[in-house]
Amino acid sequence: MRRLVALLALILALPLAVPVLGQDSLPPAPYAYQQLDDPALEAKAQDLMITLRCLKCQSQSIADSDAPMAGDMRHQVRTRIAAGEDPEEVRAWLVSRYGDYVSYKPHLSSSTWPLFAIPLLVVLVAGFAITRRIKARK
Amino acid sequence: MRKVRIGLWVLVGIAAFLFGLFAYQLSQPKDEFIKSAMIGQDIPAFDLPAATASRPALSSADLADGKPKLLNIFASWCVPCAAEAPQLAELERAGATIVGVAIRDREEDVDRFLATYGNPFARIGRDDISEVQLSLGSSGVPETFVIDGQGRITYQHIGDIRPEQVSMILEELRKAGA
Numbered sequence: 001m002r003r004l005v006a007l008l009a010l011i012l013a014l015p016l017a018v019p020v021l022g023q024d025s026l027p028p029a030p031y032a033y034q035q036l037d038d039p040a041l042e043a044k045a046q047d048l049m050i051t052l053r054c055l056k057c058q059s060q061s062i063a064d065s066d067a068p069m070a071g072d073m074r075h076q077v078r079t080r081i082a083a084g085e086d087p088e089e090v091r092a093w094l095v096s097r098y099g100d101y102v103s104y105k106p107h108l109s110s111s112t113w114p115l116f117a118i119p120l121l122v123v124l125v126a127g128f129a130i131t132r133r134i135k136a137r138k
Numbered sequence: 139m140r141k142v143r144i145g146l147w148v149l150v151g152i153a154a155f156l157f158g159l160f161a162y163q164l165s166q167p168k169d170e171f172i173k174s175a176m177i178g179q180d181i182p183a184f185d186l187p188a189a190t191a192s193r194p195a196l197s198s199a200d201l202a203d204g205k206p207k208l209l210n211i212f213a214s215w216c217v218p219c220a221a222e223a224p225q226l227a228e229l230e231r232a233g234a235t236i237v238g239v240a241i242r243d244r245e246e247d248v249d250r251f252l253a254t255y256g257n258p259f260a261r262i263g264r265d266d267i268s269e270v271q272l273s274l275g276s277s278g279v280p281e282t283f284v285i286d287g288q289g290r291i292t293y294q295h296i297g298d299i300r301p302e303q304v305s306m307i308l309e310e311l312r313k314a315g316a
Contacts (some may be wrong), residue, residue, distance in 0.1 A: 007271065023215060024242035024243065025233055025244070025247075029266075029268075047243060055172055055278070056277070058170070068242060068268075069278075072268035072272065073268075095175070097275035098174070098175060098277065099175045102172075
């Protein structure tokens with residue numbers, strides 16, 4: 001029993017023992033964790049950051065991630081917004097570097113239009129079918 | 139009633155098709171590479187300080203001097219960067235001009251890295267906040283860009299250059315006018 005407990009503890013501790021490889025030792029960029037002084041600008045930056053994909057940890061936004069690169073991206077977002085850029089300009093700047101992939105905000109394009117059109121179509125077809133049934137019952 | 143049955147079968151067919159599609163897509167290996175959207179475009183303007191005393195600094199003007207180059211994004215803390223060092227040395231021996239951008243790195247660490255794994259770089263710029271990396275559309279280290287003599291990005295290699303990829307990189311460099 002004791003051995004089993006020890007083994008179990010070892011297995012549970014394993015994920016903690018993975019060495020931290022491939023991490024730099026430089027301090028984060030100035031505006032990685034530092035909010036902007038103007039709360040209105042910071043709110044703008046925050047709203048944008050939650051819709052930008054972290055490139056290192058691809059299922060998180062840069063607002064959620066502690067990856068150094070996400071910090072560097074937050075620094076870009078905050079300094080650009082502090083310099084008077086519009087959030088959508090900052091998004092466009094990143095999209096021009098990484099493609100649509102970097103943005104979580106859905107937009108209409110030649111490859112995404114079915115995502116918007118199909119639900120509409122389904123609702124129309126369903127509506128048509130339901131009205132026909134109701135009429136048939138009467 | 140017959141009509142309803144056919145409709146049901148159509149629904150079953152659609153559902154089966156969707157599940158099949160999901161199963162197929164889920165079983166495909168995920169492409170984790172995020173390609174730069176900057177290929178074919180001019181390199182964005184930048185001016186980085188030198189990452190080490192042993193090599194000069196790097197600016198975008200250095201990349202438009204008429205000679206095609208390899209721009210290697212690396213870091214001393216990056217393990218695959220050490221793994222690709224022999225390939226960079228081979229590319230340099232084959233006549234390629236390689237310039238480097240060290241990401242989030244300290245001078246003493248860069249010096250130690252170059253002393254251990256060799257220094258194939260003509261110039262090394264120091265990018266402490268990944269600014270140039272982000273402006274290039276690069277999402278990790280190492281990455282290697284082929285830049286033609288006019289400073290236009292013609293090719294992006296993501297990840298470390300394997301021994302069998304050296305000739306392909308040289309071919310890309312040749313296509314850029316080397």
